[in-house]
Amino acid sequence: MSWIGRTLPRLEDPALLRGLGRYFADLARGAQAVKFVRSPMAAGVITGIDLPDPEDIRGHIFLARDLEAGGVRPVQAVLDRPDYRRVPHPALAGARVVFTGQAVAMVVAETEALAEDLAEQVFVDIEPEDPVISIGDALAEDARPVHPETPGNVMVEGAMRTPGVDQAFTDAACVVELNLRSQRQTAMPMEGRGGVADYDAASGRVTLYASVQMPHMLRTGLADALAIDEGLLRVVAPDVGGGFGSKMALFPEYVALVWACFRLKRKLAWIEDRRENFLAGSHSRDQIFSVKGAFSAEGRLLAIDGDLRSNVGAYSCYPVTCGVEPLMAFAELPGPYDFAHYGVRSRGITSNTAMMAPYRGVARPMLTLTMEQLMDRAGAKLGIDPVEMRRRNLVTKFPHTSPTGLVFDEASYLEAMEAAVKIADYPAFRARQAEARAGGRYLGIGLAVFSERTGYGTPAFAARKMAIVPGYESVDCEMGPSGQVTLRIGASPHGQGLKTALAQLVADRIGIAPDQIRVIAGDTDATPYGWGSFASRSMVIAGGASQFAADKVADKLRRIAGQLMEVPPETITLGDGLAMAAGTNRSLPIGDLARAIHSQSHRFPEMEPGIRTQGFYDPPGTFSNAAHICEVEVDTQTGGVRIDRFLVVEDAGLLINPMIVDGQIAGGVAQGIANALYEELIYDEYGTLLTSSLADYLPPTCAEIPPIEIHHMETLSPETVTGAKGVGEGGTIGAPAAVVSAIMDALAPFGVEINTIPATPDRIRAALREAKGPAR
Amino acid sequence: MNEKLDITLTVNGRSHALGVEPRRNLADALRDDLGLTGTHVGCEHGVCGACTVLMDGRPVRSCLTFACQAEGAAIETVEGLADGDRLHPLQQKFWELHGLQCGFCTPGMLMLAAGALRENPDMDDEEIREVMSSNLCRCTGYQNILRAVRAAADVMRAEGAQG
Numbered sequence: 051m052s053w054i055g056r057t058l059p060r061l062e063d064p065a066l067l068r069g070l071g072r073y074f075a076d077l078a079r080g081a082q083a084v085k086f087v088r089s090p091m092a093a094g095v096i097t098g099i100d101l102p103d104p105e106d107i108r109g110h111i112f113l114a115r116d117l118e119a120g121g122v123r124p125v126q127a128v129l130d131r132p133d134y135r136r137v138p139h140p141a142l143a144g145a146r147v148v149f150t151g152q153a154v155a156m157v158v159a160e161t162e163a164l165a166e167d168l169a170e171q172v173f174v175d176i177e178p179e180d181p182v183i184s185i186g187d188a189l190a191e192d193a194r195p196v197h198p199e200t201p202g203n204v205m206v207e208g209a210m211r212t213p214g215v216d217q218a219f220t221d222a223a224c225v226v227e228l229n230l231r232s233q234r235q236t237a238m239p240m241e242g243r244g245g246v247a248d249y250d251a252a253s254g255r256v257t258l259y260a261s262v263q264m265p266h267m268l269r270t271g272l273a274d275a276l277a278i279d280e281g282l283l284r285v286v287a288p289d290v291g292g293g294f295g296s297k298m299a300l301f302p303e304y305v306a307l308v309w310a311c312f313r314l315k316r317k318l319a320w321i322e323d324r325r326e327n328f329l330a331g332s333h334s335r336d337q338i339f340s341v342k343g344a345f346s347a348e349g350r351l352l353a354i355d356g357d358l359r360s361n362v363g364a365y366s367c368y369p370v371t372c373g374v375e376p377l378m379a380f381a382e383l384p385g386p387y388d389f390a391h392y393g394v395r396s397r398g399i400t401s402n403t404a405m406m407a408p409y410r411g412v413a414r415p416m417l418t419l420t421m422e423q424l425m426d427r428a429g430a431k432l433g434i435d436p437v438e439m440r441r442r443n444l445v446t447k448f449p450h451t452s453p454t455g456l457v458f459d460e461a462s463y464l465e466a467m468e469a470a471v472k473i474a475d476y477p478a479f480r481a482r483q484a485e486a487r488a489g490g491r492y493l494g495i496g497l498a499v500f501s502e503r504t505g506y507g508t509p510a511f512a513a514r515k516m517a518i519v520p521g522y523e524s525v526d527c528e529m530g531p532s533g534q535v536t537l538r539i540g541a542s543p544h545g546q547g548l549k550t551a552l553a554q555l556v557a558d559r560i561g562i563a564p565d566q567i568r569v570i571a572g573d574t575d576a577t578p579y580g581w582g583s584f585a586s587r588s589m590v591i592a593g594g595a596s597q598f599a600a601d602k603v604a605d606k607l608r609r610i611a612g613q614l615m616e617v618p619p620e621t622i623t624l625g626d627g628l629a630m631a632a633g634t635n636r637s638l639p640i641g642d643l644a645r646a647i648h649s650q651s652h653r654f655p656e657m658e659p660g661i662r663t664q665g666f667y668d669p670p671g672t673f674s675n676a677a678h679i680c681e682v683e684v685d686t687q688t689g690g691v692r693i694d695r696f697l698v699v700e701d702a703g704l705l706i707n708p709m710i711v712d713g714q715i716a717g718g719v720a721q722g723i724a725n726a727l728y729e730e731l732i733y734d735e736y737g738t739l740l741t742s743s744l745a746d747y748l749p750p751t752c753a754e755i756p757p758i759e760i761h762h763m764e765t766l767s768p769e770t771v772t773g774a775k776g777v778g779e780g781g782t783i784g785a786p787a788a789v790v791s792a793i794m795d796a797l798a799p800f801g802v803e804i805n806t807i808p809a810t811p812d813r814i815r816a817a818l819r820e821a822k823g824p825a826r
Numbered sequence: 827m828n829e830k831l832d833i834t835l836t837v838n839g840r841s842h843a844l845g846v847e848p849r850r851n852l853a854d855a856l857r858d859d860l861g862l863t864g865t866h867v868g869c870e871h872g873v874c875g876a877c878t879v880l881m882d883g884r885p886v887r888s889c890l891t892f893a894c895q896a897e898g899a900a901i902e903t904v905e906g907l908a909d910g911d912r913l914h915p916l917q918q919k920f921w922e923l924h925g926l927q928c929g930f931c932t933p934g935m936l937m938l939a940a941g942a943l944r945e946n947p948d949m950d951d952e953e954i955r956e957v958m959s960s961n962l963c964r965c966t967g968y969q970n971i972l973r974a975v976r977a978a979a980d981v982m983r984a985e986g987a988q989g
């Protein structure tokens with residue numbers, strides 16, 4: 051009986067349901083409170099900092115100069131590319147501030163309230179400079195460089211042009227020109243950032259409990275910034291309240307916090323509030339994509355010519371750098387479409403705004419929106435149905451090499467779309483739509499087909515020329531004397547249910563039940579080096595590594611059993627907690643084998659005592675794929691959009707736990723819908739963030755998110771050892787394109803174009819006013 | 827302002843004597859003074875609902891409630907929801923139907939639903955959606971939370987009918 055493919059309730063849940071989860075802030079008892087004094091201005095030179103009289107300070111105030119004197123170095127995110135501009139990121143701003151909310155001083159006091167009181171007595175004098183906020187500001191002829199190191203305000207740039215691009219546009223029967231914009235968004239996990247740093251006098255070590263996705267990398271980055279022996283630091287990611295990419299970065303607050311902990315030799319807690327998370331956490335998706343597509347009369351895509359701009363904010367996030375959005379956009383724009391000629395320039399543009407860091411999907415929601423709008427709009431011009439447009443352009447032969455050199459493994463782009471179209475029943479919808487229109491109601495249907503690059507190891511990151519190249523995973527597996535298994539993983543799950551899924555995978559390899567497998571993650575003292583959980587990688591890479599480690603355990607169990615039963619090890623099968631000798635009715639409990647190799651190891655002179663194995667995995671990467679179909683009704687009076695149906699046909703390869711996979715898809719789609727319709731961060735022209743509370747940012751509630759209908763295909767990947775592909779981001783990647791496509795279909799009688807997401811009621815009303823449609 | 831008030835809080839049936847500043851909110855008192863860290867704080871401005879607890883059976887935002895306002899009231903937190911080893915039907919159904927991922931919003935969701943079902947055990951799907959829309963979850967896309975509340979309501983009604 052196999053555990054893989056079963057909807058097993060998660061092993062993680064009972065503690066979380068009882069309120070017994072341990073999030074970092076739950077560990078703050080007895081700690082002194084840390085607060086940061088933040089810049090009220092987007093850009094300027096610090097001319098002075100007024101502090102209270104020393105005798106009035108009940109606590110400590112630290113400034114940039116204190117950290118410098120303590121040997122703290124700025125964080126440096128490095129890309130080894132000639133077009134990359136390297137800008138050091140200080141833990142506290144010393145000479146200049148470059149975004150509103152940048153930390154300028156750190157205060158430490160006995161309680162949160164006292165720390166707040168103390169922070170309020172620190173005044174920062176700033177000689178303002180011209181704020182550079184938008185992409186337009188940054189690229190203006192006379193724009194002030196945000197940093198001395200970034201003349202022209204371009205931090206990184208990728209570009210390529212195949213020789214045939216211009217000819218393809220000359221030959222084209224139809225050219226579609228898009229100018230699409232995504233407003234700035236943020237991952238907004240329900241738990242904010244923060245950490246508890248605890249000093250251990252006996253060892254001289256500091257343990258940092260923090261809400262992060264990459265504890266090992268964070269430790270390396272902190273040790274570099276603090277110029278200390280990495281062994282003096284332990285980083286623990288306990289239960290983490292969501293990350294979605296935003297907790298991958300080494301934020302400067304962590305550097306200051308750990309430094310202060312070493313210095314004061316006290317337990318310290320920094321727990322950011324929601325406003326700080328909006329101001330100084332990471333932002334994403336502030337992007338403008340100007341793209342032209344050349345099509346033949348038959349609707350074949352011939353070439354793309356594009357200028358992609360991503361506002362990466364004031365700094366380059368460590369370790370993945372500010373290249374994460376623009377370089378992904380550049381490399382992955384072609385998506386699942388088959389065409390030859392590609393001329394794209396993609397820039398990461400710096401500005402006086404909060405730093406960009408990955409957010410679920412990264413550049414792919416926008417690049418999927420772009421490709422899908424090309425298909426829809428070309429189809430409309432050429433009189434070809436949108437589904438037919440995609441049939442004519444999707445990749446169907448594998449492996450496929452895209453114009454940017456990416457190699458796509460086996461997938462089901464066409465099949466998933468056809469399945470979705472069939473389930474959605476277009477003819478029935480078109481009939482409903484016609485009937486509704488006759489009654490003055492506007493229904494629309496939209497389609498998005500896309501690939502989700504997942505589970506990529508060091509080769510993919512190395513191609514981006516990152517100085518720190520993440521990608522492999524390591525796993526240690528140990529079977530104890532009672533047959534219980536401990537799996538220590540370098541990945542660092544934070545809500546995905548990875549522990550359960552890995553336990554299912556390993557259970558099948560070793561022949562025991564998942565609840566006998568304890569998975570330990572997120573502690574640099576207790577797990578082997580690994581890169582954490584991000585980029586839809588954990589099931590593929592940590593899964594592959596776990597499988598290798600588990601297979602070695604199984605091998606050893608077979609050898610032990612073979613010796614004890616006096617049969618060849620190859621004849622032993624493991625299952626249901628037993629080692630069974632083929633062709634006999636003899637078996638031994640696996641627990642007995644484990645006990646023997648621990649307690650009677652002298653009987654096995656050929657073997658090492660105990661059962662401990664390692665697994666490493668560093669795959670090239672694979673592509674999941676999906677088709678999303680969305681039905682909406684648009685109220686042309688209010689501009690409001692209601693989603694009536696959202697359908698997903700997903701192909702994520704082998705499903706380990708279908709319930710968990712569906713949960714990832716549904717949560718991802720909800721964030722994608724939020725991107726499409728609701729959420730945006732708004733800076734005014736001075737760089738003040740106008741949306742710094744949950745009430746302003748408008749994350750959707752259960753009243754806005756419809757049921758998500760999910761169907762599966764399972765194309766096993768030849769590029770992953772388990773056959774599983776990643777599934778963490780797809781929902782978010784496809785949803786905006788499907789929603790926008792549906793809105794435009796609904797408003798087709800008015801000829802409305804949606805060019806900016808979120809498509810808020812204001813924007814839809816404005817588009818309706820501008821459109822030359824029939825008068826209403 | 828830093829003067830402390832002596833209050834008694836009754837939480838999950840046990841009473842605790844505390845000295846709190848008047849400005850201390852109930853969430854902090856539960857978490858920091860009583861060590862009941864199951865109640866989470868996601869925004870401290872009354873929007874997310876992660877901090878929801880029951881006060882005399884009604885859901886309240888503990889981040890917007892002063893600890894001293896809770897004096898004399900019966901407070902229930904997620905730690906008191908299960909009956910010993912036996913999970914509450916809401917907890918059981920959240921588990922079975924995957925109503926949680928990171929678990930950060932979960933205590934607030936559970937307490938909100940527990941309070942709402944106590945007030946109206948016969949909520950229909952629309953009423954459940956209406957009530958649950960006062961709390962935010964960033965992970966699940968909500969559907970499984972609504973399904974779990976529905977399923978728990980059905981179990982509780984059946985149990986109530988039996989017993």
Ligand code: FES
Nearest residue numbers: 868870872875889
């Ligand atoms: S923490 Fe109380 S509502 Fe968000």
Ligand code: FES
Nearest residue numbers: 927931963964965
């Ligand atoms: S489960 Fe993560 S916020 Fe709801």
